[in-house]
Amino acid sequence: MVRQARILAQATSDLVNAIKADAEGESDLENSRKLLSAAKILADATAKMVEAAKGAAAHPDSEEQQQRLREAAEGLRMATNAAAQNAIKKKLVQRLEHAAKQAAASATQTIAAAQHAASTPKASAGPQPLLVQSCKAVAEQIPLLVQGVRGSQAQPDSPSAQLALIAASQSFLQPGGKMVAAAKASVPTIQDQASAMQLSQCAKNLGTALAELRTAAQKAQEACGPLEMDSALSVVQNLEKDLQEVKAAARDGKLKPLPGETMEKCTQDLGNSTKAVSSAIAQLLGEVAQGNENYAGIAARDVAGGLRSLAQAARGVAALTSDPAVQAIVLDTASDVLDKASSLIEEAKKAAGHPGDPESQQRLAQVAKAVTQALNRCVSCLPGQRDVDNALRAVGDASKRLLSDSLPPSTGTFQEAQSRLNEAAAGLNQAATELVQASRGTPQDLARASGRFGQDFSTFLEAGVEMAGQAPSQEDRAQVVSNLKGISMSSSKLLLAAKALSTDPAAPNLKSQLAAAARAVTDSINQLITMCTQQAPGQKECDNALRELETVRELLENPVQPINDMSYFGCLDSVMENSKVLGEAMTGISQNAKNGNLPEFGDAISTASKALCGFTEAAAQAAYLVGVSDPNSQAGQQGLVEPTQFARANQAIQMACQSLGEPGCTQAQVLSAATIVAKHTSALCNSCRLASARTTNPTAKRQFVQSAKEVANSTANLVKTIKALDGAFTEENRAQCRAATAPLLEAVDNLSAFASNPEFSSIPAQISPEGRAAMEPIVISAKTMLESAGGLIQTARALAVNPRDPPSWSVLAGHSRTVSDSIKKLITSMRDKAPGQLECEMAIAALNSCLRDLDQASLAAVSQQLAPREGISQEALHTQMLTAVQEISHLIEPLANAARAEASQLGHKVSQMAQYFEPLTLAAVGAASKTLSHPQQMALLDQTKTLAESALQLLYTAKEAGGNPKQAAHTQEALEEAVQMMTEAVEDLTTTLNEAASAAGVVGGMVDSITQAINQLDEGPMGEPEGSFVDYQTTMVRTAKAIAVTVQEMVTKSNTSPEELGPLANQLTSDYGRLASEAKPAAVAAENEEIGSHIKHRVQELGHGCAALVTKAGALQCSPSDAYTKKELIECARRVSEKVSHVLAALQAGNRGTQACITAASAVSGIIADLDTTIMFATAGTLNREGTETFADHREGILKTAKVLVEDTKVLVQNAAGSQEKLAQAAQSSVATITRLADVVKLGAASLGAEDPETQVVLINAVKDVAKALGDLISATKAAAGKVGDDPAVWQLKNSAKVMVTNVTSLLKTVKAVEDEATKGTRALEATTEHIRQELAVFCSPEPPAKTSTPEDFIRMTKGITMATAKAVAAGNSCRQEDVIATANLSRRAIADMLRACKEAAYHPEVAPDVRLRALHYGRECANGYLELLDHVLLTLQKPSPELKQQLTGHSKRVAGSVTELIQAAEAMKGTEWVDPEDPTVIAENELLGAAAAIEAAAKKLEQLKPRAKPKVSPAPFLFHPHHGSCLHALGPPKCLPLPRVLTLQEYY
DSSP states (O other), X not given: OHHHHXXXXXXXXXXXXXXXXXXXXXXXXXXXXXXXXXXXXXXXXXXXXXXXXXXXXXXXXXXXXXXXXXXXXXXXXXXXXXXXXXXXXXXXXXXXXXXXXXHHHHHHHHHHHHHHHHHSTXXXXXXXXXXXXXXXXXXXXXXXXXXXXXXXXXXXXXXXXXXXXXXXXXXXXXXXXXXXXXXXXXXXGBOOHHHHHHHHHHHHHHHHHHXXXXXXXXXXXXXXXXXXXXXXXXXXXXXXXXXXXXXXXXXXXXXXXXXXXXXXXXXXXXXXXXXXXXXXXXXXXXXXXXXXXXXXXXXXXXXXXXXXXXXXXXXXXXXXXXXXXXXXXXXXXXXXXXXXXXXXXXXXXXXXXXXXXXXXXXXXXXXXXXXXXXXXXXXXXXXXXXXXXXXXXXXXXXXXXXXXXXXXXXXXXXXXXXXXXXXXXXXXXXXXXXXXXXXXXXXXXXXXXXXXXXXXXXXXXXXXXXXXXXXXXXXXXXXXXXXXXXXHHHHHHHHHHHHHHHHOTTSTTHHHHHHHHHHHHHHHHHHHHHHXXXXXXXXXXXXXXXXXXXXXXXXXXXXXXXXXXXXXXXXXXXHHHHHHHHHHHHHHHHHHHXXXXXXXXXXXXXXXXXXXXXXXXXXXXXXXXXXXXXXXXXXXXXXXXXXXXHHHHHHHHHHHHHHHHSTTOOHHHHHHHHHHHHHHHHHHHHHHHHHHHHOOOHHHHHHHHHHHHHHHHHHHHHHHHHHHHHHOOOHHHHHHHHHHHHHHHHHHHHHHHHHTOGGGSOBOOBOOHHHHHXXXXXXXXXXXXXXXXXXXXXXXXXXXXXXXXXXXHXXXXXXXXXXHHHHHHHHHHHHHTOTTHHHHHHHHHHHHHHHHHHHHHHHHHHTTOOOOOOSSOHHHHHHHHHHHHHHHHHHHHHHHHHHHHOHHHHHHHHHHHHTTHHHHHHHHHHHHHTOOOHHHHHHHHHHHHHHHXXXXXXHHHHHHHTTOHHHHHHHHHHHHHHHHHHHHHXXXXXXXXXXXXXXXXXXXXHHHHHHHHHHHHHHSOOXXXXXXXXXXXXXXXXXXXXXXXXXXXXXXXXXXXXXXXXHHHHHHHHHHHHHHHHHHHHHHHSSSHHHHHHHHHHHHHHHHHHHHHHHHHHHHHHOTTOHHHHHHHHHHHHHHHHHHHHXXXXXXXXXXXXXXXXXXXXXXXXXXXXXXXXXXHHHTTOOOOOTTOOTHHHHHHHHHHHHHHHHXXXXXXXGXXXXXXXXXXXXHHHHHHHHHHHHHHHHHHHHTOTTOHHHHHHHHXXXXXXXXXXXXHHHHHHHHTTOOTTSHHHHHHHHHHHHHHHHHHHHHHHHHHTTOTTTHHHHHHHHHHHHHHHHHHHHHSSOOOSSOOOHHHHHHHHHHHHHHHHHHHHHHHHOOHHHHHXXXXXXXXXXXXXXXXXXXXXXXXXXOHHHHHHHHHHXXXXXXXXXXXXXXXXXXXXXXXXXXXXXXXXXHHHHHHHHHHHHHHHHHHHOTTOOOTTOHHHHHHHHHHHHHHHHHHHHHHHHHOOOOOOOOOOOOOOOOOHHHHHHHHHTOSGGGSOHHHHHHHHHXX
């Protein structure tokens, strides 16, 4: 760090001199003054940094000095940026221009390669549609990117041009990334090798270009960010000028549409851009209120971008309209939007400078409201929309008659009024159906239908009002009026839904909302008719049923959107259930009509109608799911949020707040409204939380969080006023409650506007012609059933009046038979068309074919007849295999999820997975044919076969589960097992391929893996992290250090063994993958967004360095003697090491306190190791005193330092929940104190003299216990940092603190007793028992050991217990303090070693669970027995008696018994093949085998020598020595010495 500071100081000094020189040569005095001021600031910052560097150099271990140096370096960086801002900005923009050019060129090449690959005759039908779709999206973005580059180059000093380039670059990243992923997924499915290789290389180049573009755009954004607001204002003003020119062209009749523009497209673009502008305005208001100028600038840029699209769409609509009046109003309203938006950005710019000024905030809100109103006017002037608005006004005007207190009296009879109402109801119902159909047609259709609907509604309302005048009582009249109000509201909702769908036909769920609105109109009409009309029983029910069937019939017309949320098997269950209900109702209709039971007949008709409606909905949803599930269809993509959910919640909250503000609101209404508000605001906040976790856009993430906070806070304030109102219904409380609703409504409105952004919406499915064909049987059966059911109800209606009409009965029977047959066909079709089943069968057949090919290749390989594949290299085949295996691994979990509960996705996932196995099989056979080693050949084929077999098992299980949650419950275990097997098979094959590639110096796959890990940090959304930042920080620090070690090894191997670089590169790749996967949640869990972003950037920079290093390692493997490549590798390694330090620094900045704890724990481990070394010297009797010092000279120092440590410990525990700064200081202070304590105790132990080594060991052991307890306490503090009181980590911290206090107390007692000959042995024994209890607690914890050991080590450790037991019994009998001290030291070491070895051996992966439990049980028994023995020795020391001494034998026998059981458990760990390593026979066998191996190696070397030819002579007879016989006899069975070794031995002799 200090060395880098020196380099930095020299560089800044040069920069200061250069700035001064520029200032002297500057003719403009103002510029000269600015340059000199910047130079002064830079010089001051440099001086501070140099001063901090000196402090860090003088105190290299001081964390505080290092932190000062970091802060000074950061200040210098900021001063440098300020001084060289223009030059830096220019350089960054030039870099961005270059990166954008490269990205555009790479994207063009990739699109060309994709088109060529799709046109080849061997092109597979795999993920090609996805690739084509992504190519189209990128092709739309390339001109914008190129335009941004040209604009920036043409106007190098224009902030608007620079920001336009930045915006175009950022917009290019997402579609570009999707195209790279689609291209990589398509490569294995392309059989033409040239096309596949070209597409793969282009995708790789594009991925590299996008990474460079992302970095360049990010840095340019940081440099140019403050100018966003000015740029946005400039863009809007230019748009205003352009629109004025368009208006002039329209007046002159010269306005023509652009190529590709259609009325439908322009209308949809206008609606979408309106939503985007509303969303960006909501975001702008939120960021300005928070005072975040940077994010406010981004929001202003988004507003300008949305307005650009709006102006373009408005121009298109005007150009495609022949009516001059419509042209004028469209352009005028668009111009008004731009004018008010310009004022909005100006106000936002002013308000951003004064975030706390309420006046500026109020002005900004007013201007924003004006923009929103202008946007609504702009959309309303579209063709068709105005007519819907007119119809809405007509409905509203007609409904005003219902608000009057008195209704005009009826002039006709009841029968006439009833007849008119029935006719008007039929007309309005028909008009509603036509409106639903017209909303998906042309604007002219919508205009016509909405006009008729308005007229029919007015007619119906008049008939309804006349019927209300016929009501006999005031209550009946009020009920009729209430029903008419309900019909008015549902009609308005229907018109609004039709308007929304016509504006955006592709919007998700709008069709289902429209159908629901039409159903609501029909239900409202039926309720009114049922109440108002008097007919023969059953007639009204028949009329109502026919109207309902007319409404739901529309659902079966082109069901290309989801109707509801039901799954396929839910639809099947619904059809089955409704068919049963319908069958019973049809029987009831027939019987009751025949018997004249008309009330029961009416009930049966109503039941049948409900069943038919439910039946039709389920059939339409099932047809949609069948169409979507076809592999050729494109499945829809779920959006970030559901705008309709936000709109529904907004409406419900508005109605609840409205009821709260009414003067006559009762207590029940208040509580009901409060419940509604709480329910919907909670749902909105949850949706915001999920959206924030799923989005990768930092601006959107921030806005969702901020919006949720505003909604939650305003809801909390409203709830307080509601509680006050509930307590006392005074006018003051009502006024406060009304006032509290305003902020909530504003927050919810802003949130709904932001959520309406089309960017967040779902993408609807695109159903292929094959999918539509698969839907037909279901749709036709449902239509036939519905038509026959309508005929049945009409016939039954007539039979209810005249049951003695035989022809009608035969017609009824015919309709009933048709309905039954249609239902049977529908159920049969649904069962036959179950999504995914056909695809599963085809995939199973394909995998079986692949397995047969692999079997044949394996047989050919066994017989050495596998002919090498020509025309392709081994590297290309390995790359093909790796790509295919990666794509398969990505599909395992999605396929399992589809099999569990997503039947519509099952066919897609199965087909996608199956298509990769044929290219994988071909590549595996080809790679095996080019592999020289026969074992490697077989391993490659066998692992590929294992993967195919596990995939086959998964497919069988998925087919059985079928996406049916009920069925999946039975197959859940089998599904999990199949997924696990396939995942393991993928990992094994991937490992084999990576090892083979690394051994051959092929690093393409590794570089791709690193690049993928880098990109995933930005691409994928991240949910809530599972652990805390400390957990991720600890893991990342460990992984980063492992990377540093690997890099150093690569440097070493580059000089000594370049051929070993491959495995190290592979290790580096896997380590970086782990680091990147941890970095993403760590960034989310970081203290603030800035730290998280810094961590991600540092990890990405490290990734680029790792990729370069791996590339150089591959090059050096291919050319081991190339000195230039070796030099480049060393330079890359240096850069990677430097970037590792940057990652560690970023992590440390993220949580300085926990990082200090990690450093402190490491320092304490070093102290413990140092104390262990001192104990070795003391045990050996070489720890001598210096001069004539005595222990008394050090006693006071030890006691004082121990007390200071206790205080430091308290501070450490207290700051676990405090700030990171205080925690860091406490950790550093405690380490400094334990270091002093260890030093002073070592001096005290040395002062006791080497003639008393046991006492020295007792004293050092006491401070070692304290150090160990402190290390555990620091680790517990790190884990508990930031946790709440009931967290297990806090409980663990409290326990660690207790142990720490106990051990410090024990140290103090030992220090006081160390010179007391009468008690020091007793004190040593007490300390040992406490230490053993602590070790036993660790032993009994469920935490597995850090490493495992062999049973032999375990058995070896048990011998120390036997010696310690004998020593303890002897000490108890002699009662001499010297013996007791020796026993204490020996016991401590023996028991601790035994417990450690026992746990390590028990947790060996090859040890059976029952044997593990047995070993742990007897280890615990042995330790407890030994503790009892030591306690008894203590008792004997205190009260010596013959009886107590005799009992020592019993305690020692218990320990001996436990040791015997332990040895037997250790033997069981090894199994039946275990042998005693100290058996002389085993020793002899090992010696002889070692000798034979040495002889064999020597013989092989001798064989390589080429002596001169000599005449052949008979070999000398083998001379058998008696020693040989005894050795061979000791070997036991002949199998112990292999025959080749015996022959080699004989040849040698």
